Each structure stands twice: as structure tokens, then as C-alpha cells.
Amino acid sequence: xxxxxxxxxxxxxxxxxxxxxxxxxxxxxxxxxxxxxxxxxxxxxxxxxxxxxxxxxxxxxxxxxxxxxxxxxxxxxxxxxxxxxxxxxxxxxxxxxxxxxxxxxxxxxxxxxxxxxxxxxxxxxxxxxxxxxxxxxxxxxxxxxxxxxxxxxxxxxxxxxxxxxxxxxxxxxxxxxxxxxxxxxxxxxxxxxxxxxxxxxxxxxxxxxxxxxxxxxxxxxxxxxxxxxxxxxxxxxxxxxxxxxxxxxxxxxxxxxxxxxxxxxxxxxxxxxxxxxxxxxxxxxxxxxxxxxxxxxxx
Amino acid sequence: xxxxxxxxxxxxxxxxxxxxxxxxxxxxxxxxxxxxxxxxxxxxxxxxxxxxxxxxxxxxxxxxxxxxxxxxxxxxxxxxxxxxxxxxxxxxxxxxxxxxxxxxxxxxxxxxxxxxxxxxxxx
Numbered sequence: 001x002x003x004x005x006x007x008x009x010x011x012x013x014x015x016x017x018x019x020x021x022x023x024x025x026x027x028x029x030x031x032x033x034x035x036x037x038x039x040x041x042x043x044x045x046x047x048x049x050x051x052x053x054x055x056x057x058x059x060x061x062x063x064x065x066x067x068x069x070x071x072x073x074x075x076x077x078x079x080x081x082x083x084x085x086x087x088x089x090x091x092x093x094x095x096x097x098x099x100x101x102x103x104x105x106x107x108x109x110x111x112x113x114x115x116x117x118x119x120x121x122x123x124x125x126x127x128x129x130x131x132x133x134x135x136x137x138x139x140x141x142x143x144x145x146x147x148x149x150x151x152x153x154x155x156x157x158x159x160x161x162x163x164x165x166x167x168x169x170x171x172x173x174x175x176x177x178x179x180x181x182x183x184x185x186x187x188x189x190x191x192x193x194x195x196x197x198x199x200x201x202x203x204x205x206x207x208x209x210x211x212x213x214x215x216x217x218x219x220x221x222x223x224x225x226x227x228x229x230x231x232x233x234x235x236x237x238x239x240x241x242x243x244x245x246x247x248x249x250x251x252x253x254x255x256x257x258x259x260x261x262x263x264x265x266x267x268x269x270x271x272x273x274x275x276x277x278x279x280x281x282x283x284x285x286x287x288x289x290x291x292x293x294x295x296x297x298x299x
Numbered sequence: 300x301x302x303x304x305x306x307x308x309x310x311x312x313x314x315x316x317x318x319x320x321x322x323x324x325x326x327x328x329x330x331x332x333x334x335x336x337x338x339x340x341x342x343x344x345x346x347x348x349x350x351x352x353x354x355x356x357x358x359x360x361x362x363x364x365x366x367x368x369x370x371x372x373x374x375x376x377x378x379x380x381x382x383x384x385x386x387x388x389x390x391x392x393x394x395x396x397x398x399x400x401x402x403x404x405x406x407x408x409x410x411x412x413x414x415x416x417x418x419x420x421x422x
Contacts, residue, residue, distance in 0.1 A: 036411035036412055036413060037411060038411065039409075039411060041414075042413060042414055043411045043412065043413060043414060044411065044412060044413075044414045045331065045409055045410070045411055046409075046410040046411060046412055047410070048331065081412055081414070083410070083412065086415065088415065088417075093415070095412075098412075098413060103413060103415065103416065105415065166415075168415065168416040168417075169416070170416055175416040175418050176416075176418065177415075177416055177417060177418055177419075196417075196418040196419045197418055198418030198419075211418035211419060213418065213419060249419070251419065
């Protein structure tokens with residue numbers, strides 16, 4: 001892990017915001033070569049906005065103490081692909097280079113941890129970068145432990161903006177993606193590395209998918225969101241300093257095409273939280289569960 | 300080859316009577332989301348001498364309109380098409396081609412690129 005952290009620190013040193021912006025703006029805008037000839041699951045039409053909305057029944061659990069789960073009822077998604085620029089909900093990116101099997105992007109993406117804490121956080125409208133309405137995270141009014149600590153009494157856990165690089169590949173039906181990210185908003189100044197791999201199989205009308213992944217978060221991120229300072233803990237013995245840690249997830253999905261615009265969509269996801277999170281006095285679950293079943297409409 | 304030959308024959312068939320045929324508009328550009336050109340075309344023709352003639356759309360056997368010994372004429376014609384249309388002015392007597400003009404339908408060329416690969420995508 002020291003090696004990864006060293007690498008991320010190196011990334012931190014190298015991707016200052018101005019340098020990243022310069023890279024985005026000054027890179028040659030020559031169109032990328034690819035095998036795309038039609039819009040599809042794998043190919044997007046350049047210069048066209050796409051809107052999708054999933055409507056159904058679902059839920060994402062909230063691991064914080066005394067917090068409500070997040071209902072998934074209406075989950076919209078908006079995306080736009082330029083020749084190199086792209087937007088997928090809150091994620092902005094610029095494709096630096098691409099071949100038929102690899103893609104290297106510079107990306108700006110929101111951190112995900114603030115969603116557990118802030119009712120109005122922009123992440124509360126998203127599911128892994130996907131827009132989601134009707135969240136109702138509500139830190140409770142009841143004390144966490146022995147009337148000494150309340151989520152409302154903690155310092156505000158703000159949303160951080162992460163920038164970095166994303167390398168992805170599609171090889172023999174297996175897709176994987178690696179993101180190396182650094183907080184550029186100086187919220188916690190931490191680093192994050194995300195890796196996931198998955199595959200899908202099926203026909204034109206029905207498709208199954210399975211994926212799994214790991215996310216590493218630096219101690220700066222973990223401590224900012226899940227640590228409890230001496231000041232916050234007050235006289236209680238609940239002060240906690242979080243270290244870096246891994247969370248892992250596994251996910252199964254199913255889609256069935258009903259018409260050119262409608263699909264049935266179902267998924268279930270299990271996320272195992274890191275010990276650094278579960279040891280925190282403000283976390284009382286060691287996992288996050290998510291499921292959804294509903295219709296998906298493509299505008 | 301048959302088509303080329305036909306065009307050559309038509310071109311050679313132009314008679315000494317000079318005629319002009321004007322389309323307004325003469326071009327329709329379909330965006331990537333449009334499939335049909337829905338437009339009203341103003342068709343005007345003029346000849347050096349009065350003749351019995353008819354206006355045809357090349358793919359339709361029957362004439363759109365005929366005129367009796369006139370030197371000029373006009374027609375407002377509604378089109379709803381996904382392809383180019385050729386309008387022709389022909390003599391009634393022997394079907395001689397007097398003038399021809401094309402209403403062009405062209406499409407904006409779509410460009411595609413790879414999407415991001417996101418194994419954890421909700422969708």
C-alpha cells in the first residue's frame with residue numbers, strides 16, 4: 001500500500017489543477033479513431049445529448065448510525081460526448097488517447113463519501129455517478145452513544161471534487177477500469193484509487209452483467225469523513241482517527257429490452273466497508289446494500 | 300451503366316426550345332434526428348415560345364400539372380421525402396425533355412466514438 005500511496009502522492013504533485021486544465025484545453029483536438037459506426041451500448045453519437053431515466057423500486061442502505069436508507073425511485077442519467085470531451089452526470093472528462101482496447105481519460109468527479117452525511121449533497125441525487133432523486137438521508141436527533149455524540153454536532157463533511165486519470169480496457173469481453181484521483185478542492189486533500197472489472201453476456205434483447213471492484217481511500221479522506229476529533233467527541237471517549245482502507249463491491253445486473261425505448265432493469269450490489277470505516281463510532285454497519293428493479297426509458 | 304446511359308440520352312434529348320426550371324428551395328439538409336424533408340417547393344418555369352407541356356416528378360408517372368400554350372408557369376408543391384427529387388418539364392406532344400432540376404436532400408453526417416467503460420455503472 002505504501003507503493004500505491006507513493007504513486008498517488010506523485011499523482012497529487014503532478015496534476016495540479018492548472019496543469020490539468022491546461023492539458024484539457026491544449027491537447028490536440030484531433031478526432032479519435034475507433035470502430036464505431038452506429039450508436040450502441042459501446043458507442044455514442046458525438047455532439048448529442050442523451051437522457052435516460054430509471055423508474056422503479058430500490059434502496060441503498062446508509063451505514064452511518066441513526067441514518068435513513070436512500071430510496072431509489074427515479075434515477076435519471078444525462079450524458080454528452082464530444083470528440084474528446086464527455087460528461088456523464090457529474091463526471092467530466094477528456095479522452096487523452098484511445099485505441100480499440102484502451103482508453104485514457106483525464107476526469108473530474110465528485111467524491112462519494114459526503115453523500116452519507118449531507119441531505120442536500122449533490123451526491124444524494126446520484127448513484128455511483130448516476131443521478132437519483134428522492135434520497136432522504138437524515139442524520140437523526142437521537143444521540144449515538146450514551147447521549148454524548150450526535151451526527152448533527154459533527155463538523156460538516158463537505159463534498160470534495162476529485163481530479164485524476166482513468167484507464168480502462170475492454171479485452172475478450174472483460175471490461176476493467178482504474179481511476180487514480182486527488183482532491184483538488186482542498187476539502188480533505190486526500191487521494192483515492194478505484195478499480196473495477198466486469199463482463200456482460202446475452203443477446204440483443206437480454207443481457208446479464210457481473211462486476212466487482214476495490215476502492216482505496218487515503219487516511220486524509222477516511223479521517224475527514226469517518227474520524228471524530230477530540231473537539232467533536234467532547235468529554236466522551238469516542239474520538240477516532242481513521243486510517244486508509246479498502247472497500248470492495250460485487251454487483252449483478254440484468255436488462256431486458258421491451259421496445260426501442262423501454263428496458264426492464266434489475267440489479268443488486270453488495271459493498272463491504274473497510275475496517276477503518278467500521279471502527280468509526282459514527283458507522284454502525286459493515287456493508288452497504290443496494291438493489292433496484294424497474295423500467296428504464298431512453299429519451 | 301444503364302443509369303448513366305439514360306442520363307446521357309436525356310441530356311442529348313434536350314430540344315432546341317430553351318426552357319428554364321427553378322426550384323425554391325432547391326436543397327434540404329436533414330439533421331441527425333430528422334428523417335424527412337417536409338417542405339413546400341415553389342416551382343417556376345419559363346420557355347422562349349409557348350408550348351403544350353407538363354411538369355413531372357421523375358418517380359411519378361402522372362404529371363404534377365400541365366399547361367396549354369404558355370410561356371411561363373408556377374406551382375407550389377408540397378414534398379415529404381427522405382431522398383432527392385428530380386423535376387422535369389416535358390412536351391405533351393412527344394414527351395421531349397425541356398428542362399430538369401433536382402431538389403436535393405442531404406444528411407448531416409453523424410460521428411461516433413467509444414463510450415467510457417464503467418463496470419460499476421448503475422445502468
